[in-house]
Amino acid sequence: MDVVFRSIQGKLVVVYLLLIVVAMELASLYLMRELERSYIGKVQDDLHQSAQLLAGQLTNFFAGDRLDPEAVDQYMERWPGEVLVLDANGVVIGATARLSNREELLGLKFSHDDVSPAFFGNTNRRIGKEGSQRMAYEAVPITVADNVVGVIYLKDSLEEAYARLQDLRDILLVATLVAMASTVVLGVALARTITGPIRELTRTAALIAGGNFDQKIPVRSGDEIGQLAEMFNRMSRQLKETMSEIQDEKSQAEAILTHMADGLMALNRARRIIRLNPAAQRMFQIQELQALGRRPGELAEGSGLEEALEEAWDRNSALTRQIRLKDRVLQAYITPLTGEGRHSGGTVVVFHDITELERLESMRREFVANVSHELKTPLTTVKSYVETLLDGAADDPEVRDRFLRVVDGETERMARLVRDLLRLTQMDEGTLRWNVRPQDVGELVAETVGRLRVQADRKRLTVLCEVDPETPPALCDYDKIQQVVINLLANAIEFTPNGGQIRVSVAPEGADAVRVTIADTGIGIPAQDLPRIFERFYRVDKARSRSMGGTGLGLSIAKQIVELSGGAIAIASEVDRGTTVTFTLPAARTAEVRPS
CATH class of the missing domain: 1.10.287.130 (Signal transduction histidine kinase, dimerisation/phosphotransfer (DHp) domain)
Structure with a gap:
């Protein structure tokens, strides 16, 4: 039953049914009341007419100053119905044969409230019951020359009238039931004409809510339902266009957030992380799922981020602060979000990595x-x-x-x-001219060693030069690679004590490269200085290096020349045990010639 009342169709049918029931009941009540009044009134009118007729007839039996009892009794015996005739003293002088106690009543004084008004010249009528029988009573005075000489007391059963009324009630009940059944059928049919399109609207709305915007409702009429379906179709089209635009914008924003170089952190009004883009994940070395719901300070303790956020929240305005992570320096742009929207109270923080700039x-x-x-x-x-x-x-x-x-x-x-x-x-600017062509690196190294042989002999250094005969030509600029070898060999000579040894070797590095190695038995380089050894002007022993006439740029120049030639350079060293510098160049048979 509850389900029926929840649907519009059920409500419409029930409303129609209630209207019919109420209308039929009101009509029935009015009709039955009028019919009852009519039927009962007719019975009473018949009694009254009979009484008037009888009163006129009985005046013929008035003799002297009273009615003749014998004549009245004989006349009344043949009269239909149930009638008593009383004289002026209230004594029963006549009764109809239908009265079962006729003989007992004759000659007795009849005293009843119904007849009392009649002795004063007033007609009195009443409806009452005798046992289970409903009766109509009437008392009519018999007057002669305006004097009451007797009273006629009549009664008649109303059961026949009420039986007819009951038949009419049954007919009305059947008519009401038929009307109710017809109303239910017609109501369901009519409700379906209204609820059918509404159900279709509901089904289509559910599909649209599920993301299927390619829905169209057929417009079958020009009434309000048809107009609603037309407007719904229009709304569906506009919603599809709007959602498409929103999706495009969302995709663009997502692509920007995903691929932007700057890190982005979004906080809700509870100051908890709700978004961390890939750049920020790399900066803080944490996955987004691990960061969600945490406070920013938990990701960067001691960095100053939490303090910067507190300051921005207190001031309720954007500010910029520099924070320091373990190995990074970040510029944080903090913007608290204000307003009345659902995102108000949140915060957006953009991190720009300035480590390299620093x-x-x-x-x-x-x-x-x-x-x-x-x-x-x-x-x-x-x-x-x-x-x-x-x-x-x-x-x-x-x-x-x-x-x-x-x-x-x-x-x-x-x-x-x-x-x-x-x-x-x-x-650095790319303006240096290159003369790249296949070169015999073994010959280049041997020539360079010969040029620096005098300096090595001064310190009584043993310089060994080993060239693998299988070494292929390298694709490089002869003069620039010779400058590299000169710088590296000069360093080895300078930082190797008298009587030491320097070994220079040239050999293939796989099938695509040539390897040059310069190893000495010099003073070596501390481990903490190795990561910075190729920096410009960096010196391990600044006083000694400067006294030897170095500029601090030799290794930087060598590294840049090798890398611009398509090779790589590396250094290994131990204090007081010597240093080994190795660089590679692309082999001529596989490398591509770089433009000059």
Whole structure:
């Protein structure tokens, strides 16, 4: 039953049924009341007419000052119905034969409330019951010359009238039931004409809610239901277009968030993480699922992120702060979200990785400081020696020659520094010209070793040069690779104590490369300095390196030349046991010639 009342069709049928029932009941009540009044009134009218007729007839039996009892009794015996005739004293002087106690009543004084008004000239009628019988009563005065000389008391059964009324009630009940059945059938049919399109709308709405927007409701009429279906179809089309636009925008936003280089962290109003894009996951070294629901400070303890967020929330405005993770420096742009929307109270944090910028800035500062220092020392030396010469030392040939040799050495040192810086700048900018072609690296190395043999002999160093005959030609710039070998071999000579050994070898590296190795038995490099050994101006023993005339750029130049040639360079070293530098070049038969 509850399900019936929940549906519109059931409600419509019930409403129609109730309307019919109420209408039929009201009509039946009114009709039955009027019929009852009519039937009962007719019975009473018949009694009254009979009483009037009888009263007129009985006046014929008035003799002297009273009615003749014998004549009245004889006349009344043949009268139909149940009638009593009383004289002026209330004594029964006549009765109809239908009265079962007729003989007992004759001659008795009849005293009843129904007849009392009649002795005063008033007609009295009443409806009552005798046992289970419903009766109509009437008392009519018999008057002669305006004097009441007797009373006629009549009664008649109403059962026949009520039986007819009951038949009419049964007929009305059947009619009501037929009307109710017809109403149910017609109501269901009519309700279906309304609920059918509504059910179709509901089914289509469910499909649309499930994401199927390719739904169309047939418009079968021009009424309100038809207009609703037409508007629903229009809404479905617009919703499909809107959802398509939203999906496109969402896909674009998702693609941007996924592939953007900056990290993004979104917090809800409870200040818990609800989104972490891939860049932020890499920065904080955590998966998004592991970060969801946690506080930002848990991902970066001691970084200053939590304090920056608290400051932004307190100020309720955007701010920028620098935070430091274990191995990264991040610029955090914090924006609290305000407003009345469901996302109000949240926070968006964008992280820009400035680790490389910080490193480059540090290198720039160190580079400037190193260049300044490298130039300051020889310039100071040259200036002091020139001032000494100007003050008169130039008159002494021995002192003048010695001072000029020092000035020449310092000038050459500065010129070397400028040349190295210029070469690095050209390689950084890509303006350095290359003459790339197949070269015999064994011959190149042997020539370079011969050029530096004198320096090695001064320190009584043993220099061994080994070239594998199977070594293929390398595709490279002869002069630049020779510069690499010179830099590496010069370092080995400088940092190997007297009587040490240097081994230079050239051999194939697989089928596609040529390997050059320079190993010495020198002072070695501490392990903590190895990661920075190829940085510009980096020196392990700064005082000693500078006293040996180095610029601190040799290894940087060598690394950049090798990498621009398509090879790689590596270094291994142990303190007091020597250093081994290895670099590779692409073999000529498989490598591609780089444009100059």
